[in-house]
Amino acid sequence: MKPVLVDTGCIVALLDRSERNHARCAQAVADIQGPLVTCEAVIAESCYLLRSLKGAPEAVVQNVARGVFQIPFHLDEHAPAVVALLRKYRTVPMDLADACLVHLASLLETGKILTLDQDFAIYRWRRNRAFENLLAIS
Numbered sequence: 750m751k752p753v754l755v756d757t758g759c760i761v762a763l764l765d766r767s768e769r770n771h772a773r774c775a776q777a778v779a780d781i782q783g784p785l786v787t788c789e790a791v792i793a794e795s796c797y798l799l800r801s802l803k804g805a806p807e808a809v810v811q812n813v814a815r816g817v818f819q820i821p822f823h824l825d826e827h828a829p830a831v832v833a834l835l836r837k838y839r840t841v842p843m844d845l846a847d848a849c850l851v852h853l854a855s856l857l858e859t860g861k862i863l864t865l866d867q868d869f870a871i872y873r874w875r876r877n878r879a880f881e882n883l884l885a886i887s
Contacts, residue, residue, distance in 0.1 A: 785819065
């Protein structure tokens with residue numbers, strides 16, 4: 750079973766019931782069979798964006814501890830590849846979390862992603878493979 754990448758917007762929407770994409774993200778996660786994977790940069794962004802919602806940052810970290818969100822990526826091991834992506838997509842612009850997810854897609858050989866970020870329609874993994882955004886509106 751291939752893992753599914755999870756971006757910041759999806760995590761924020763999952764934990765913030767007032768977020769307009771909450772139901773869509775919750776349903777998408779419920780429909781997924783494989784593991785949900787992300788990176789520490791996404792976890793940090795999510796905690797920051799949820800800082801005013803009582804208990805939400807703690808819930809994000811607890812979901813990592815429980816294995817709900819798996820983090821199979823360590824930046825120190827992949828920094829040169831991440832830097833190359835940041836340079837390649839600097840005009841988009843790409844942030845650290847997005848660069849880590851794009852590189853993680855190549856490592857895990859999957860382009861399936863839960864994201865509200867339209868830039869993933871531009872980004873490519875393994876140089877030319879498009880992402881399959883499981884939250885895209887058909």
